[in-house]
Amino acid sequence: MANNVCLGRECGKNTGFWMLLALGGLVMLGTLSAFFYLxxxxxxxxxxxxxxxxxxxxxxxxxxxxxxxxxLNVASIGSVFGKKLYKARAPLSGLLALAMLAGxxxxxxxxxxxxxxxxxxxxxxxxxxxxxxxxxxYNGFFxxxxxxxxxxxxxxxxxxxxxxxLLAFLWRLALTTATGSIFGFLVARAGYNSALYAPMFIIYxxxxxxxxxxxxxxxxxxxxxxxxxxxxxxxxxxxxAVFVAAGLYFTVVLHLTNMYFAxxxxxxxxxxxxxxxxxTLFWLGQVFIGGIVPLLMLFSPNAAKSPAxxxxxxxxxxxxxxxxxxxxIVGGQAFPLDLFPGYAQTSSFxxxxxHSYSPxxxxxMLGLGGIATAFLITxxxxxxxxxxxQDDFKxxxxxxxxx
Amino acid sequence: MNEPKRPESxxxxxxxxxxxxxSAALAGSAVAPGVMLYGIAQAKPAEEAVTNKVRWGMLVDxxxxxxGCTDCVTACNTENGLSGKTGPQDSQWxxxxxxxxxxxxxxxxxxxMCQHCExxxxxxxxxxxxxxxxxxxxVLVDRHICIGCRYCMMACPYKARSFVxxxxxxxxxxxxxxxxxxxxxxxCVQRVDRDQSPACVEACDKAGHKAMVFGDLNNPESDVAxxxxxxxxxxxxxxxxxxxxxxxxxx
Amino acid sequence: xxxxxxxxRLAALIGAAAVxxxxxxxAAAGADKPKLEHGKGDKCVEDTDFMRRxxxxxxxxxxxxxxxxxxxxxxxxxxxxxACHASEKTGSVAATKEDxxxxxxxxxxxxxxxxxxxxxxxMAKQPGQADAQAEVKASPLMPNPQNGGAKQ
Numbered sequence: 001m002a003n004n005v006c007l008g009r010e011c012g013k014n015t016g017f018w019m020l021l022a023l024g025g026l027v028m029l030g031t032l033s034a035f036f037y038l039x040x041x042x043x044x045x046x047x048x049x050x051x052x053x054x055x056x057x058x059x060x061x062x063x064x065x066x067x068x069x070x071x072l073n074v075a076s077i078g079s080v081f082g083k084k085l086y087k088a089r090a091p092l093s094g095l096l097a098l099a100m101l102a103g104x105x106x107x108x109x110x111x112x113x114x115x116x117x118x119x120x121x122x123x124x125x126x127x128x129x130x131x132x133x134x135x136x137x138y139n140g141f142f143x144x145x146x147x148x149x150x151x152x153x154x155x156x157x158x159x160x161x162x163x164x165x166l167l168a169f170l171w172r173l174a175l176t177t178a179t180g181s182i183f184g185f186l187v188a189r190a191g192y193n194s195a196l197y198a199p200m201f202i203i204y205x206x207x208x209x210x211x212x213x214x215x216x217x218x219x220x221x222x223x224x225x226x227x228x229x230x231x232x233x234x235x236x237x238x239x240x241a242v243f244v245a246a247g248l249y250f251t252v253v254l255h256l257t258n259m260y261f262a263x264x265x266x267x268x269x270x271x272x273x274x275x276x277x278x279x280t281l282f283w284l285g286q287v288f289i290g291g292i293v294p295l296l297m298l299f300s301p302n303a304a305k306s307p308a309x310x311x312x313x314x315x316x317x318x319x320x321x322x323x324x325x326x327x328x329i330v331g332g333q334a335f336p337l338d339l340f341p342g343y344a345q346t347s348s349f350x351x352x353x354x355h356s357y358s359p360x361x362x363x364x365m366l367g368l369g370g371i372a373t374a375f376l377i378t379x380x381x382x383x384x385x386x387x388x389x390q391d392d393f394k395x396x397x398x399x400x401x402x403x
Numbered sequence: 404m405n406e407p408k409r410p411e412s413x414x415x416x417x418x419x420x421x422x423x424x425x426s427a428a429l430a431g432s433a434v435a436p437g438v439m440l441y442g443i444a445q446a447k448p449a450e451e452a453v454t455n456k457v458r459w460g461m462l463v464d465x466x467x468x469x470x471g472c473t474d475c476v477t478a479c480n481t482e483n484g485l486s487g488k489t490g491p492q493d494s495q496w497x498x499x500x501x502x503x504x505x506x507x508x509x510x511x512x513x514x515x516m517c518q519h520c521e522x523x524x525x526x527x528x529x530x531x532x533x534x535x536x537x538x539x540x541x542v543l544v545d546r547h548i549c550i551g552c553r554y555c556m557m558a559c560p561y562k563a564r565s566f567v568x569x570x571x572x573x574x575x576x577x578x579x580x581x582x583x584x585x586x587x588x589x590x591c592v593q594r595v596d597r598d599q600s601p602a603c604v605e606a607c608d609k610a611g612h613k614a615m616v617f618g619d620l621n622n623p624e625s626d627v628a629x630x631x632x633x634x635x636x637x638x639x640x641x642x643x644x645x646x647x648x649x650x651x652x653x654x
Numbered sequence: 655x656x657x658x659x660x661x662x663r664l665a666a667l668i669g670a671a672a673v674x675x676x677x678x679x680x681a682a683a684g685a686d687k688p689k690l691e692h693g694k695g696d697k698c699v700e701d702t703d704f705m706r707r708x709x710x711x712x713x714x715x716x717x718x719x720x721x722x723x724x725x726x727x728x729x730x731x732x733x734x735x736x737a738c739h740a741s742e743k744t745g746s747v748a749a750t751k752e753d754x755x756x757x758x759x760x761x762x763x764x765x766x767x768x769x770x771x772x773x774x775x776x777m778a779k780q781p782g783q784a785d786a787q788a789e790v791k792a793s794p795l796m797p798n799p800q801n802g803g804a805k806q
Contacts, residue, residue: 041569041570042567042568042569042570042582042583043492043566043568043569043583044492044568044569049490049491049492049568050491050492050493050494050495050556050562050564050565050566051491051562053553053556053557053566054553054557112550112551112552112583113549113550113551113552113553113566113567113582113583113584113585114549114550114551114583114584115550116767117548117549117550118550120531120548120550121530121531121550121552124530124531124532124533124548125530125531125532126526126529126530126531126532128526128527129527129528129529129530129554130528131528131529131530131552131554132530132531134530135530182554185528185558186524186528186557186558187524187558187560187643188524188558188559188560188640188643189557333557337560337561337562339500339515339560339561339562339639339640340500340502340639340654342504342505342506343502343503343504343505344502344503344505345500345501345502346500346501346502347498347499347500347501347515348476348489348495348498348499349489349495349498349500349515349562350491351498351500351515351562355491356491447724449725449726449727449728450725450727451725452719452723452724452725453723453724535722537722537723537724538723539724543721545721545722546771547717547718547721570770571771573773573775574771574772574773575773575777576733576736576772576773576775576776576777577733577777579771579772579773580771581770581771582770583770584771592724596724596726597726
């Protein structure tokens with residue numbers, strides 16, 4: 001069935017495009033009804049509470065935002081570092097970056113206690129807040145990447161694509177630093193409070209972004225009945241492997257550091273060897289499905305010749321990424337704050353106990369809306385504009401020989 | 404916003420004051436002379452902004468705090484219109500925490516609430532500036548610009564804040580609160596501004612425990628300033644160097 | 655808040671237009687215009703026309719002063735509005751569409767979110783809270799003759 005779907009305007013009329021729109025629209029409809037339902041009844045209908053204040057919507061939102069900045073990397077390697085293979089993919093990379101950021105932000109906004117006051121968030125800034133800085137970075141990201149896309153698509157403006165691309169690259173590094181620091185700057189909580197969060201989120205973003213790009217690219221090639229060239233597969237899969245390995249490395253360093261500090265032992269025991277969902281998600285989801293298995297697949301002898309293996313590995317990285325966000329965001333809150341070190345603590349407000357969180361269908365629908373938003377924007381854009389990578393293999397081979 | 408601002412026009416100020424004194428005197432003679440006298444004698448004039456000459460603070464003596472007693476919690480709920488329910492989604496501005504030393508077995512019980520830090524993490528992280536510290540050290544949420552992002556709840560080391568999860572009705576006219584905003588202990592700012600102590604402190608005194616002393620830390624003559632000078636007191640999570648307005652004695 | 659205040663400004667415009675169209679608001683009540691219940695006392699803290707156009711600005715200014723600086727004058731406080739304008743029937747300013755705030759705001763089609771947090775009824779008399787009670791008891795006495803005098 002997939003072969004019947006064609007995503008360029010040149011494909012003419014087809015039902016596949018409209019079916020995709022309908023699918024995305026259906027999910028969005030669910031998201032919006034969840035939003036109005038929650039807006040009316042309040043967050044009491046969610047599983048979030050005064051202990052777990054950020055839940056499933058934030059898992060999806062932060063994942064999309066981090067992946068959005070990472071997916072732009074493909075363009076940066078092309079524009080900033082001059083690699084032809086990646087340059088051909090710059091427009092799609094920029095588009096995905098905008099679409100995914102829009103999706104992530106939509107979820108964040110829909111989950112606010114007072115979404116009707118979005119204008120307040122845009123007009124009142126506390127410049128000491130890293131969260132406020134994030135809003136500035138998000139808005140700037142839209143502007144800069146939008147401009148970058150224009151320089152790529154307009155022949156007259158083409159010379160500008162390099163400097164604007166560089167700006168976009170630097171901006172996205174700042175953006176992900178700020179996103180990681182949302183957690184890194186939480187001074188009181190055992191699970192956060194580490195400068196490692198900024199670089200770690202950048203590395204995660206490299207991996208999640210490239211994985212998302214590879215998945216979308218594979219689907220587009222498939223639907224357009226174009227066979228993926230082995231040379232493209234070989235180079236991009238190696239890059240993904242490097243990013244995934246680097247992500248694992250940062251994860252190891254973060255936990256090794258914690259394990260060296262006696263005051264962090266309880267938290268590490270809870271996360272790495274606890275009898276809870278977070279331990280399972282960490283080892284099975286983040287490390288195994290999102291790290292080790294994709295690495296084994298990407299380095300397997302057949303991977304370079306098999307786009308399917310790379311596609312599957314990228315998909316696993318995305319799944320592992322969601323597990324990582326759940327562990328980081330929800331797991332970090334589930335572990336109780338230690339108000340009185342060296343004391344056992346009990347109270348009516350759940351002091352001293354692991355906080356429980358069981359998400360409701362409403363917040364799941366909110367979260368999926370982010371993916372649906374990104375999906376809809378991408379589907380429409382690739383339909384009306386040319387985003388399919390156009391490779392010139394002579395140049396790519398030359399580049400590969402030069403090293 | 405933290406710096407106190409004098410009201411713009413002195414002329415109007417004077418007008419307001421005379422009006423106020425007149426009406427207050429009228430009300431006082433008409434209703435409850437004794438009580439109002441106390442108010443007029445000590446409270447700052449209503450038209451005057453709070454200043455950083457005052458820093459409101461509290462000392463909790465855990466030796467006097469009675470195990471099982473929750474009078475302070477009940478008083479807080481009554482004063483501020485909280486339901487008193489203790490589910491995971493219900494607001495609790497003050498709670499009793501029972502602690503036991505894992506090495507020595509020593510047990511204590513104490514009230515825990517917003518510690519009104521000099522350097523409050525909730526204020527640092529708030530994207531809109533809704534979380535703020537008043538000039539006199541009271542940390543508050545301006546619900547008019549709170550967007551309900553809950554980042555302050557992530558940042559607070561004391562778990563002092565609650566998010567209003569459902570629509571509310573019949574609020575206390577002096578304590579507006581509603582769905583979608585974050586809230587926490589205000590030191591009963593509406594009472595402090597008319598020179599009364601917070602409801603929890605009053606309740607603790609009434610119960611005869613007198614475990615909580617409230618007052619101006621900057622005024623060397625105040626009970627609380629004398630007490631923190633005389634006894635060894637600690638800040639909860641003192642390692643964070645937030646210089647809390649609430650201090651504890653006996654732990 | 656910017657959006658809200660722009661809405662309120664729009665409301666003020668509509669209100670002003672209504673005033674121009676019908677010199678006496680109450681006299682023209684025969685149509686679908688809101689019948690506003692008269693508040694306690696002789697007159698409001700400012701002229702009716704002025705209040706109709708500017709009450710939102712006064713309230714916003716006062717709200718910022720009260721919340722951030724602890725200035726608790728009663729003249730322009732929302733609590734004071736409620737104290738005078740609460741309906742005799744419902745005891746509220748926004749319980750039914752006939753109540754003071756709701757009447758005009760539903761007529762002008764301006765949504766307001768004050769009552770998400772603020773009480774629509776004046777402080778109840780609670781025997782235990784002598785001081786608070788005194789403050790509240792003071793309110794109905796306050797607005798009119800004394801204030802008029804102070805203004806001049």
